[in-house]
Amino acid sequence: MSTDLSTLRKLAHLSRLEFDATKEQQMLGDLNKILDWVAQLSELDTANVEPLVHLSQEINVLRPDEARNSVSHQEGLRNAPRKDSDYFRVPKVLE
Template sequence: MIIDKETIEKMAHLSRLELDESSEEKMRKSMNEIVDWVAKLEEVDTEGVEPLTHMTDEQSVFRNDEAARTLSHEDGLKNAPKRDEDFFRVPKVLD
């Protein structure tokens, strides 16, 4: 696949980019280099290689998210500046 001037102009239009002639040429050259590099990857023998879902075998170091009561309802409300029975009272923010 070769990236030509028309392709660059169409991609610039879709991306809402305004490119001058020199920028279009630089972009065309860069994109052709990328396409050539990807084409080289097709030459690699991948027979018998399992597809990867992640690049590493690392496991999550975070703990499981398990619900637990850490603060009672009354303890949560006892330092509230204002409260209305079981709820915090806060200043009105919308009219």
């Protein structure tokens, strides 16, 4: 399987790429190599191969997600540059 220069130019236009003449020929050669490699892969017999779900056999062990307050209300306001009894004070952005 291979492609021609007009197909490469259509692909370049769709992906908003611009190539000069030398880079265009280089990209055409690279694209044809990729297409040949994919054609080789399609020739393989994968009838008895199970689909790959994970790249490794290791399983992530995660802790249970529990909601809890790690910082109290007072500690959160302690380092605020401006605060009002229970809230952060910020500059006004809306009229």
